[in-house]
Every structure is written in structure tokens, then in C-alpha cells.
Amino acid sequence: MILYKSLTHSKDEFTTHEPGVVRMYTCGPTVYHFAHIGNLRSYIMEDVLEKYLRYAGYRVDRVMNITDVGHLSSDADTGEDKMLKGAKREHKSVMEIAKYYTDAFFADCGKLNIRIPDTVVPATSRIPDFIEMVSRLLEKGYAYEAGGNVYFDTSKLDEYYVFNKHDAEDLAEGVREGVGVDVNKKNKADFVLWFTKSKFEDQELKWESPWGLGYPGWHIECSAISVKELGEYLDLHCGGIDNAFPHHTNEIAQSEAYLGHPWCPQWFHVLHLNTDKGKMSKSSGEFLTVSLLEEKGYDPLVYRFFCLQSHYRKSLVFSWDALDNAVAAYDKLIAKIAALKDEGPDDEDGKAVLRARFNEAMSNDLNTSLGITALYDVLKAPISGKAKLSLIAEFDTVLSLGLLDRSAKYNEKAKQKAATPSSEEGDPRVLALIAERAEAKKAKNYARADEIRNALAAEGITLIDTPQGTTYKIG
Ligand code: AMP
Ligand code: ZN
Numbered sequence: 001m002i003l004y005k006s007l008t009h010s011k012d013e014f015t016t017h018e019p020g021v022v023r024m025y026t027c028g029p030t031v032y033h034f035a036h037i038g039n040l041r042s043y044i045m046e047d048v049l050e051k052y053l054r055y056a057g058y059r060v061d062r063v064m065n066i067t068d069v070g071h072l073s074s075d076a077d078t079g080e081d082k083m084l085k086g087a088k089r090e091h092k093s094v095m096e097i098a099k100y101y102t103d104a105f106f107a108d109c110g111k112l113n114i115r116i117p118d119t120v121v122p123a124t125s126r127i128p129d130f131i132e133m134v135s136r137l138l139e140k141g142y143a144y145e146a147g148g149n150v151y152f153d154t155s156k157l158d159e160y161y162v163f164n165k166h167d168a169e170d171l172a173e174g175v176r177e178g179v180g181v182d183v184n185k186k187n188k189a190d191f192v193l194w195f196t197k198s199k200f201e202d203q204e205l206k207w208e209s210p211w212g213l214g215y216p217g218w219h220i221e222c223s224a225i226s227v228k229e230l231g232e233y234l235d236l237h238c239g240g241i242d243n244a245f246p247h248h249t250n251e252i253a254q255s256e257a258y259l260g261h262p263w264c265p266q267w268f269h270v271l272h273l274n275t276d277k278g279k280m281s282k283s284s285g286e287f288l289t290v291s292l293l294e295e296k297g298y299d300p301l302v303y304r305f306f307c308l309q310s311h312y313r314k315s316l317v318f319s320w321d322a323l324d325n326a327v328a329a330y331d332k333l334i335a336k337i338a339a340l341k342d343e344g345p346d347d348e349d350g351k352a353v354l355r356a357r358f359n360e361a362m363s364n365d366l367n368t369s370l371g372i373t374a375l376y377d378v379l380k381a382p383i384s385g386k387a388k389l390s391l392i393a394e395f396d397t398v399l400s401l402g403l404l405d406r407s408a409k410y411n412e413k414a415k416q417k418a419a420t421p422s423s424e425e426g427d428p429r430v431l432a433l434i435a436e437r438a439e440a441k442k443a444k445n446y447a448r449a450d451e452i453r454n455a456l457a458a459e460g461i462t463l464i465d466t467p468q469g470t471t472y473k474i475g
Contacts, residue, residue, distance in 0.1 A: 001056060001363040004313060006163055006244060006267040011365055014266065017233040022053050022060045025226040025264075026117065027239040027247065030067040031101035032086030035108055036287035037303060037318065038273035038280035042240040044304055045270045045312040045366070047114040049238070051398045052362050062117040063229045068098035068124050069205055070195075070218040082283075084204060094204045098122070108290040111300040113400035119229055123221040126228070127207045130216040133224045133258055134193045134209075142257040146184035148197035150211055152253060154189040162252055163244045163267075191250050192217040219250035227255060234264035241269040242279075271315045280318070288318070298323065301402045305330045308368040308399060330401075336379050337392060338407035338414075344384020351391050354378050358395055371399065419474040426472070430461060434470045437463075 001014040016022055026046055029035050035043075053060050071082045086097045102122070109116055123130075134150055137143040142156050154160045196214035206213045226234055239248060248267060255263040272279045280287050290300050306326035310316050357377055361370030378391050389404070396403045418427055433452050440448040453463055456472070464471050 001053070002365055003266060003268065004365050005265070006269050007265065014236075016058070016235045020058060022058045022062075022235050023230040023233070024050060024053075024060055024062040024236040024238065025222065025230060025234055026062065026064040026237075027222055027243055028064040028066045028120065029101075029105050030071045030082050030282075031098045031105065032082045033101060033282045034287075034289045034291070035101075035105050036280050036282060036289055037293070038287065039240070039282075040108060040112060040114075040290065040303075041273040041307050041316065042238075042270040043109065043114050044112060044307045045368075046238045046268070047400065048308065048368060048398060049236075049268060049366055050115065050117075051400065052366065055398045056359075056363070061119075061230060063119040063121065063226060064117045065221055065225045066098070066102055066120060066122040067218065067221065068094070068102070068122050070123060070216045070221060072218065081203060087204065095124075098124070108300075111290055111294075112304050113301065113402060115400075121225045121229065123216070123225070124205065126221065126225055127216065129224040129228050130194075130220045131207075131209050133220060133227075133254065134211075134216075136258055137193065137254065140257060142254075143193055144186065145211060146186070148212060149184060149192050149214075150194040151185055151190045152193055152250065152257075153186060154191075154253060155187050156257070157253055160189055160249065160253060161245075162249055191219060191246065193220050193254070219247055220254060222247070223251045223255040223258065226251075227259065232259050232261070232263070236266045236268060237264045238268045238270070241271050244269055268312075270312045273316050273318055275318055293323075298327065299330075299406075301406065302327050302330050305372075305401055308372060308401070310369060312366060312368070333375070333379075334403070334406045334410050337389075337403055338410040340388055340407075341385040342389050344386045346390060347383045347387045350381060350383040351387055354381055354383075354391055355394070362398065368399070371395070375399070375403075415474070430456065430472055434463065434472065438470065 002011050003014045004011045026043075029039060050060050050062055068083060069081075072080065083094045083097060086101070087094045090097060092100075106116055108114075134143065137152065138145070138150065141153075143150055143152050145151075194209060194211055194214055194216055196209075196212040203215060206215055226237075237248065237251075244267070252263060274280065275286075277286070290303070293300060293303055302323065303326075306323055307316065309326065309329075354374065354377055358371055358374035361367045361374055364370075375392065375395055378388050378395070381388070392403050433456060437449045437452040440446070440452070456463060461472050461474055464473060
């Protein structure tokens with residue numbers, strides 16, 4: 001597989017430290033609010049990546065954290081703790097908020113056919129591991145205590161800005177968030193590993209540590225959880241592009257300083273979902289959720305289809321019109337699949353050609369829109385309905401668009417509709433025969449009337465004579 005790598009800014013062969021095994025880490029949600037459909041774009045694309053790697057024959061060990069502590073409203077260690085903000089907003093405890101929105105996130109994942117990683121770790125469950133990592137960084141000289149907090153010393157690294165050449169001025173505090181400069185920091189780029197002196201006296205969750213009662217910085221959780229669960233060599237790390245800096249940059253700094261060697265060569269960043277007002281974000285308060293899409297009558301899987309129609313490395317602009325276009329295309333696709341008959345030979349040679357097209361698309365930096373084109377190619381191909389259905393099922397283990405489920409539901413609905421026709425609705429052929437029978441009866445041609453009734457009965461269609469006329473039911 002060829003994958004774009006954020007560290008080298010180039011498309012290269014995907015590699016693993018251990019042959020056949022992918023150790024994959026995903027930055028999980030900050031659970032102080034519902035995930036918005038922008039967040040979920042990232043999780044959908046990461047899900048397709050995981051499933052494609054499995055389809056390609058890898059074993060994938062995937063771990064995700066849940067950020068339930070330490071993420072401040074600015075990613076650069078300033079502002080209020082997001083969890084506390086959520087708790088205040090809803091007059092609940094931080095842990096109540098965390099549980100509620102973690103469950104809501106999993107429910108959204110279920111609706112979008114996103115597989116939840118086997119290992120999901122809330123940050124608050126791993127405080128001793130964070131303390132251990134911070135202690136080691138202090139011992140090795142990569143960290144220092146100042147003003148009660150523990151900071152990572154970025155001047156100790158040969159290269160800190162690993163993804164992009166940032167201008168240190170970008171990090172100027174106070175400019176972005178309206179808060180004062182942190183005078184404890186030796187270098188502007190330094191970041192907090194452990195807080196004891198926070199600006200919020202009412203910080204709800206605090207733990208004992210060698211540096212006093214406090215709580216971890218946001219970045220340390222991903223480094224510590226990943227190293228503990230997936231070992232010293234990570235193959236693939238995922239997240240939205242806003243995580244590249246400072247979060248992932250800081251994760252790399254901490255992990256490599258702790259381990260003493262390179263940590264993860266492949267970083268998969270999903271570009272943002274934007275609206276006409278810019279990036280969709282939780283903090284702006286204006287965002288769309290899966291529940292809202294459902295309330296408006298959209299199938300969540302149509303949103304997944306919408307995401308898969310474009311490449312993960314391009315920003316995607318959301319609009320209701322664009323979503324409606326996706327609905328039309330998805331419905332058409334489902335109707336075509338629903339019309340297939342599970343009959344005929346299982347043409348392995350024909351399938352191999354089509355499978356190769358799907359692989360060519362997906363193994364080229366996860367080109368999902370061409371992957372969907374390969375799906376349309378299956379529908380058009382000169383192979384049997386049975387062969388088509390089996391290939392569609394196979395591709396859908398990766399795309400997870402619910403193709404067979406929704407087409408079965410489509411057929412079920414069509415059957416129900418045919419079984420309960422109103423005077424205006426129903427199968428036109430059956431309605432024409434009913435009309436002919438009524439004419440025959442009027443003309444006292446009972447033999448023809450009975451013939452029609454019996455012919456329909458042989459097809460499993462029962463006629464029902466009522467004072468208002470004749471209707472029918474199937475079965
Ligand atoms: P958070 O819950 O804020 O920690 O973010 C969860 C994930 O969503 C992270 O990987 C973010 O990078 C990603 N993310 C945030 N906003 C967007 C967006 N508008 N489009 C795509 N991904 C996003
Ligand atoms: Zn992370």
C-alpha cells in the first residue's frame with residue numbers, strides 16, 4: 001500500500017516494524033460535548049484505513065484514548081480545561097460528563113459503521129503511567145519543574161517542528177487566547193507535562209504526584225497510552241490535521257525522548273470538514289451532529305458515503321445541498337443492488353479483474369472515491385448477480401456503507417408497499433387485471449373473472465372484494 005506520510009510530505013510504501021502486524025494509535029475524542037460530523041469525518045476515514053489494512057491481510061492492533069482530562073481550550077496549554085467547561089455548562093460532575101459523551105460518541109460510531117478499536121483507554125484510568133513517563137523525562141533531562149508545573153524542554157531536541165517549519169512567534173501566548181504569557185517556560189515552544197498550578201482553583205480532578213496534587217497535560221496521555229499498549233515501535237498514528245501541531249509534535253517529542261529512538265514513521269492526518277464559515281469546531285458551539293442529521297431524516301450512512309466520495313487529504317465543505325446529492329447517489333446505488341438476483345455462476349476470473357480495480361484505488365493513498373467507482377464497475381460488469389453480490393459484500397467490509405443491509409431493507413419496503421396497495425398505488429399490471437375482471441363481471445363473463453382471480457392466486461396474489469372495489473394482498 002502507498003500512503004502519504006506527514007513527516008516526509010511524500011507518498012511512500014506503507015511499512016510495519018513487524019511483518020504483517022500494524023500497530024495503530026488514534027487520538028480519541030475530548031468528551032465534553034457531542035462529536036460533530038467534522039470529528040466523525042476523521043474517525044470514518046481512519047476506520048476505512050484500518051479496515052482496508054485488514055482486507056489487505058494485516059493484523060491490526062488498534063488503540064484509542066478518550067480525553068477526559070487535561071485538554072485545555074487552547075491546544076497550547078492555555079485557557080480553561082475543556083472537561084470542566086462541559087461540566088459547568090451542564091451542572092454535572094466531570095466524570096458524569098465524560099461518561100455521557102463517551103457513550104454518545106460510541107453510539108454515533110455505531111450509526112456510522114465505525115468499528116470501535118478493541119482497546120479504548122480513558123486518560124483518567126492511566127495516571128500512574130503518565131507520572132512514570134514524566135518522571136523518566138525529568139531524569140533524562142528533557143523536562144524541568146517551574147512554578148509548580150513540569151514542562152518539556154524543547155531546546156533539548158535536535159528538531160522539534162517535525163511536520164512543518166513553524167515560526168516560534170506562532171506560539172506567542174496572549175495573542176491567541178487573551179491570557180498572560182506563561183513566565184515559567186524556558187522556551188516558548190515548551191509545553192506542560194504535569195500541572196499543579198493551574199489558573200483554575202476549582203479544577204475537579206486532581207491526583208497525587210511527586211510534584212504535588214495536580215493533573216496531566218493533554219499530550220502526555222497519548223504517548224504514555226500508546227507506548228504501554230502498543231510497545232516501543234508504533235507503525236501508524238492517526239488524527240485530524242489540527243492535531244499535527246502542537247499535539248502530535250509534542251507526542252513525538254515526549255515519546256522519542258522517553259524511548260531514546262524514533263517512535264512512529266507514519267502519521268495519517270485527515271483534513272477538515274468545513275462549513276461556509278470555516279472549520280467545524282466544538283468550541284464555536286455551531287456544529288452538526290449525527291442525531292441532528294437523523295432528526296432531519298438523513299440516514300447516517302449517507303454521511304459516511306458523502307465522506308468517502310472525497311479524498312481524506314482534501315478539505316471537505318459541508319452543505320445541505322451537497323448532502324442531498326449524496327442521498328440521491330446513495331439511493332440509486334442501493335436500488336441497483338436491490339435489483340440484483342443472487343443467481344448464476346460465481347465467476348472468479350471476472351471478479352479478480354474488478355477486485356484489482358478496487359485494490360488499485362484503495363492502496364493508492366486510500367482513494368475512496370475511486371474505490372466507490374470500482375463498486376459501480378461491479379454493477380456494470382458482465383458477471384452474474386451472484387458474483388456481483390459477493391464482490392459488493394467483500395468491498396463493503398472496507399467501505400462499510402451498509403450496502404446489503406440497506407438493499408434488503410429497500411426490497412422489504414417495496415414488498416410491503418405492494419402488499420398494501422391503495423387505489424392509486426400498486427403494481428400497474430395487477431391493477432389492470434383487477435380492472436379487466438371488474439369489466440368481465442359487469443359483462444357477466446364470470447369464466448374470465450375467475451380465470452383472472454385464479455391466475456393471480458397462482459402468483460400468490462389474493463384479491464379482496466370490498467364495497468369500494470377490489471384491492472389485493474400478497475401472500
Ligand atoms: P477532539 O474531540 O476535539 O479531541 O477531536 C477529535 C478528532 O476530530 C481529532 O482527531 C481532531 O483532529 C478531529 N477534528 C476536529 N475538528 C475537525 C474537523 N472540522 N474536521 C475533521 N476532523 C476534525
Ligand atoms: Zn493524541
